[in-house]
Amino acid sequence: MVPEVSSGTGSLPYGYAGGFQPPPFPVVRLRGLPFNCTDIDILKFFAGLTIVDVLLVNKSGRFSGEAFVVFAGAMQVEFALQRDRQNMGRRYVEVFRCKKQDYYNAVAAEINYEGIYDNDYHGSSPPPSRSKRFSDKDQMEYTEILKMRGLPFQVTKSQIVEFFKDFNLIEDRVHIACRPDGKATGEAYVEFVSAEEAKRAMSKDKMTIGSRYVELFPSTPDEARRAESRSRQ
Secondary structure: OOOOOOOOOOOOHHHOEOOOEOOOOOEEEEEOOOOOOOHHHHHHHOOOOOEEEEEEEEEOOEEEEEEEEEEOOHHHHHHHHOOOOEEEOOEEEEEEEOOHHHHHHHHHHHHOOHHHHOOOOOOOOOOHHHHHHHHHHHHOOOOOEEEEEOOOOOOOHHHHHHHOOOOOEEEEEEEEEEOOOOOEEEEEEEEEOOHHHHHHHHHHOOEEEOOEEEEEEEOOHHHHHHHHHHHHO
8 A cells, every 4th residue: 555645746746746836845754763763773774865854753851762854855755665664673663754744843842842741741840851851951060062963964064153153162173973984963062162151052052053953962072082083983
């Protein structure tokens, strides 16, 4: 049975309806992922395809085993769907079509910490997952280095410098983390002139670069060095 495509484009190839209808948004949804799954595991699962974005879906502060993956084009989605029910570790992963709005809703929910709006939760204070996420970053010890996560895979150093333009960033100490094959991991390490400046720059946590909400975390010179040496291997 062929999954139904609700792009409203009829039988025209790849959704181009006489130049008026754009092609369907190139996103798929994954279900049944291992709970220790990372962006890198998904990049490996779709080896050979060009991924623009990976969103791991959390529910009430925990990974749900679902993800959205955005590809570079509609044809890539067709290839991605052929990997339905292939294994990641010991689990088989379902890959199916979804709508652009499903992906956007998931992005919005991630930013709004959907756990707090859970209908099962009745109480006057936010559930632990939310208060933990805020307090952890406040209580961590800061160095002059921050880790960025959730970056667009084609992010450039100049975009990161622009993102922190209101803060005293050391421009030649911006490191975009890469896999050994040279592809970006969606993470970067940035160094500021002081730990105080790094803490001040945390105000950019959950702001956007392109269409991506970027998470910031306190990091250490050791962690940044390890990431840099992995990229060079």
